[in-house]
Amino acid sequence: MSDDTASILKDAQSKMTKTVEVTKDEFTAIRTGRASAAMFQGITVEYYGAPTPLNQLASLQFPEARTVIVTPYDKTAMSATETALRESDLGVNPTNNGDTLRVVLPALTEERRRDYVKLARTKAEDGRIAIRGSRGNAKKAIEKLVKDGEIGEDEGARAEKDLEALTKKFIEQVDEALALKETELETV
Known part of the structure; x- marks a missing residue:
């Protein structure tokens, strides 16, 4: 050859x-029964007019199989982060407690x-x-x-x-x- x-x-x-x-x-x-960081990779947040990947704006913690705690590094980005999560294709409705967003993934x-x-x-x-x-x-x-x-x-x-x-x-x-x-x- x-x-x-x-x-x-x-x-x-x-x-x-x-x-x-x-x-x-x-x-x-693609979501399975467990929460994973990969599920959040495609989510972007409108941060100071620029689309920014969620993993650059917030930390993700997984205390339970279907629960994710999202903690924005900058508290001013809380509402934009909440909106981005709500509008994502994950089908979730985050709960805002002031410091963190609690995301409970519904059972499939x-x-x-x-x-x-x-x-x-x-x-x-x-x-x-x-x-x-x-x-x-x-x-x-x-x-x-x-x-x-x-x-x-x-x-x-x-x-x-x-x-x-x-x-x-x-x-x-x-x-x-x-x-x-x-x-x-x-x-x-």
């Missing part, structure tokens, strides 16, 4: 690896679990699409090398076969992560 095809495959592999990591990160943000209903499974499947499909996009770009680059005469057709076919194997491997990783998340969501 020439250096050109090896570098194309290596580039495709690194992009696919990143895609799998991003997909797994998105899965952690069967319908809500199904919604989260659908969301996980959507994110998994987005990951698969991104992996196939990386495969398409790499395939075009290999075909260009063959067309330009930089590599032979046999070598191009071999590289495409390796690319397909790589694609299959990474799509299986996304599917495995999805299966784990579905099991986690369906466990009461």
